[in-house]
Amino acid sequence: MIDYMKEMDKLGMVIFKMLAHGLGLEDDFFFRKKFEEKEATYFRVSRYPPCPLPEKNVGIGIHSDPQTLTILHQDQVGGLQVLKDDKQWIGVRPLPNSFVINIGDTLEAWTNGRLKSVIHRAVVNKEKQRLSIAYFMSPTSNAIIECPPQLIHPIYNPRKYVPFTWAQLRHLLLTTKRVRGKAVALNKFFISN
Structure with missing residues (x-):
């Protein structure tokens, strides 16, 4: 498991470099945010047994990931x-030897909404067990978490979030009631128009 985490860290840093480059930021923009604190980075293995009434059960409810980046490996069950x-809910078809990458709420705030976190859920299967491994990266x-000036425009894309750590x-996530959809905690830092 430790080896798997190290490899996911390496992959995450490659993804952060690509995202920074694509946003016109310095390639090491996210590296400088110090992702080495392992208390903030973790993975979760989820097993969903077969369910005779899948329309009445959800494996993991409707949410967005509050972390920065999620690297998900799902089996072929989907x-x-x-x-x-x-x-509309759209199924993400599993592809062999691939990962699903989710932008988290923190990265959405960091990029002033240029990158969007996705609202998602996991549903159960009537006949087959499902297994997924999610690796969550946070600084x-x-x-x-403060959007760089290059991603802000006073008219077309004004600053959306006040800086936060x-x-x-994380403290607000633990002390605020969780609701369906995006984390309410992030709204505490949203700048209203």
Whole structure:
């Protein structure tokens, strides 16, 4: 498991470099945010047994990931669904030897909404067991989540979030009632128009 975590860290850093480059930021923008604090980075193995009434049960309810980045490996059974346009659930077809990458709420705030976290859920299967491994990456507790000036425009894309730390968001996640959809905790840092 430790070896798996190390490999996921390496993959995550490659993804962060690609995202930074694609956003026009310095390639090491996210590296400088210190992702080495392992209390903030973890993985979860989820097993969903077969369910005779899958339409009456959800494996994991409707949510977005509050972390920065999620690297998900799912077996060939499938069950991950994303919400399209707040109206329709779309299944994410498993591909052999691949990962699903989810943008988390923290990364959405960091990029001032240029990258969006996705609302998703996991559903159960009537006949087959499902297994998934999610690796959640977050920065150190004292990392400041603040959108760089390059991603802000006073008219077309004004600043959407006040700066906050991962520790502040994590504290709110633990003390705020969880609701369906995006984390209410992130709204505490949202700048209303």
